[in-house]
Amino acid sequence: MGYQLSRKTADEVFGKLKERYDIFAPKLFQGEGCFSDTDIIRYGKIDSLDEIEYERRSDYSFKEALIAINETLFYFTEDETTVPSCTDKKLLIFLRSCDLHALKRLDAIYLENGPEDFYYKRLREKASFVLMGCSQTCDTGFCVSMGANQTDQYDLYLKLDGDFVLVDCKSEELAGYFQHLETEDCAVTADYVTENKENVTLPKNLSVDSFQNPIWESYGSRCIGCGRCNFVCPTCTCFTMQDIHYRDNSNVGERRRVWASCQVDGYTDIAGGNSFRKTQGERMRFKVMHKIYDFEKRFGYPMCIGCGRCDAVCPEYISYANLISQLAKEEA
């Protein structure tokens, strides 16, 4: 159901939502970028609609609202393990169409691949998603090529439109916040882009033979293995288990999982010193093939949703989008 609200009414609704929900959205962090005097847009808890960065794509994705960069699985105290409690509040997460498509990929790994993940599930069940439309394309995104430019899988669509806020509510849980308002019902359709600056052709004939393509070494030779592409990617889910103990009481500690990157040394190390994929070329191949080939073999759709964050963040200006298109030409 669509509504047009005055900004004042929308702020009142937001105030009520805050009582029940922790609300996460992309925020501008001024001066907190990697380099001096640069900004960064990443997710954080917000207290008002004004805090949301609505225009530009976030540098980091929404995934950290569901899978923390560093998550305590349980605490060790002597012989006992204690699982940290989960927030009592529900979650409301603002994101774009590409990210909502990415959510399906996170679900695939954390809920369908093997047993359900306790920590992901308990947050996921509390989460509702607010679509931020895209009225124009971002610079490096190629969501149209990946079919992720449009979605109707949102709970709420919310558009800031001058003095008004346009809302489309699909969720019963959230409908109660809008139904009683004295407002004209109106048809609201979500903004989405139909063209990007970047267009990608997906290779159709990939197989294990594509592992031999020299393209991996050629792109990999420029890679410095920093892993940023993985950390900004809304579909990357890898982590490493890590135990720590507290300095002031070594009997007490915790087991965590922390984000991991398939591009960084140590990812494949096994006991006794063996490791696999030692070169950046092999690691590049592993990542790209996962995004556009083998994930699809397992789950039926490609992993990459074309948000273009990896290309924007790469310090070596490696274009994953160009790599895919070139691969498509060579493997045609």
Next chain:
Amino acid sequence: MKNEYIPFPSQVKEIIPHTDIEYTFRMSFTKDVKPGQFFEVSIPKYGEAPISVSGIGEDTVDLTIRKVGKVTNKIFENYEGNTLLMRGPYGNGFDIENYKGKEVVVIAGGTGLSPVKGIVDYFSDHPDEAVSTTLIAGFKSPSDILFKKDFEKWEKTIQVIKTVDSAPEGYEGLTGMVTKYIPDLPIVDMENTVFITVGPPIMIKFTIMEILKRGIAEENIWISHERKMCCGLGKCGHCKMDSTYVCLDGPVFNYAEGKNLID
């Protein structure tokens, strides 16, 4: 909902030392487990390590652990009369039914013997259930030989070729790589022969070349992959090869499928 990450404590029932750095830990465990499966074994505050099952008792499971890292070093320091934390078993394991009524050849290198030991034990205890059973086990040197007591038992019921890569002068046992013994293996019926091979990647590579040279079909060869399995639950991603998660779909693979798995 079950939290799969929470380990359970398991009592160390018995320690069987093989070498200075390789011990078998007999752990209390009463649920179902298959050879080739693995547990995530941990010492709180040091971390977890995937360890394969090297023997299955009535209410115990054997874990043969090599002291080579942060977690396993601590296990060796800290085991006596103690408990270890465990999660699992994980992975598909070997299915004995695939090998019954066949000529069974098991080829293992070093600690690679652990995951296949359950199969060797089974056919050693039930020699009538296979046409024949042969074990080729290779170790670096005589002092690296594992499961010495078990070898004595196996030698009574099945064919055993125990070889070391190199040995000091005067060593009376066999020497040379495991591959040296494949060309002369007596095989009666190629189609009814199965090979199971586990060991370091380089050993598996050359062993399979030799096996294929004998005219054995790829479908009759089984391998087990050792990878970094951090979670054992198909989530952490470290063990993925192509569309396969070693922790869920493996670690045991038929070679016809496993040959396509490239890191």
